Amino acid sequence: MTAQPAFPDMILEPLVRAALLEDLGSYGDLTTRTVIPAGTRYTARIVARESGVASGMQVATIAFRLVDPALAVRVLVTDGTSFDKGDTLVEIEGEAASILSAERVALNFAGRLSGIATQTAAFVTQTRGTRARITCTRKTTPGLRMVEKQAVLHGGGFNHRYSLSDAILIKDNHIAAAGGVRPVLQAVKARASHMVRVEIEVDHLDQLAEVLDEGGADVVLLDNMDTPTLAEAVAMTGDRLVLEASGNMRLSRVAEVAATGVSFISVGALTHSAGTLDLGLDF
Structure with a gap:
């Protein structure tokens, strides 16, 4: 696919912030705060369970960084790029609690938007x-x-x-x-x-x-x-x-x-x- 200019992060941040506030509720991630010791660090990967065309990688990155600016986020498959089942799309390194707190919002955006990009690509092929x-x-x-x-x-x-x-x-x-x-x-x-x-x-x-x-x-x-x-x-x-x-x-x-x-x-x-x-x- 032809590369498309990204929106400035500041335009997307209010949308992502609203989704995080909806998910974190009044008290934040209760499960993670209860069971994950402070200071626990991990590397996590967003992995494709099926092939498609990437979209929402920028949005997912914003979700992780809004929760914790110290997280290191590396996008391996950029928006507009095709990928195969099993490919790693994004790597995130840092506090496990932060990664888990942003996980669902990041995946919701990335999965939904990649679904649209993938369906569009199928129509374009015709x-x-x-x-x-x-x-x-x-x-x-x-x-x-x-x-x-x-x-x-x-x-x-x-x-x-x-x-x-x-x-x-x-x-x-x-x-x-x-x-x-x-x-x-x-x-x-x-x-x-x-x-x-x-x-x-x-x-x-x-x-x-x-x-x-x-x-x-x-x-x-x-x-x-x-x-x-x-x-x-x-x-x-x-x-x-x-x-x-x-x-x-x-x-x-x-x-x-x-x-x-x-x-x-x-x-x-x-x-x-x-x-x-x-x-x-x-x-």
Whole structure:
């Protein structure tokens, strides 16, 4: 995978800190304080129990260092890198109590985000040899959007808008409330900033024809169309607008959708249905 720039740690720290506070509760790690003698030192390793693509290594590192800045954390498999079952991803050396107190939060993030990166990579593989890019949606876990979208990048995918404030995306309900495709595009042309990109969703080719005739959009989202209709939409549009296919994008279907010539395929399942990769921490 292509290396992606990391977020500054200070942006991620509040997210990780909140997770640690949730896990440590009011009194800290009661089990560890009870049974581990102070001063006990160990080397621990985060080990992959299955193969995949790494994401969340930076977040896991922050978790250990927030609990104990004296811990020595060495990332062996960086975010965006493939690994095999049995590989050591991270080594942590220092106070055993500190390692154990951060363990679950670090593994929760690393497993969840690596699961997203791994699933994204599987979808991306299906688009090889085409122009299509796999992109995520806003169907993310509340509070985790930033790191989940970063995990999509680690898997070789691309990001759609981060929030409602990033761009104008006119969906079917907007069209219904505004009175149709033409009125909604006319409103955009009259009111939207020239700095904002505009995407509009269409459900059938008659709506696409209206968009092409009216203008005012940069991207058209082709929603829940079968593959022959997607190919027809590409032929209708040429290179006048960017086309994004969306809806019912199963892994088994992505290759044929990519072959139609669309530029983007948005897949909510990258984030809302990704499994957690099995990672473990061993002393």
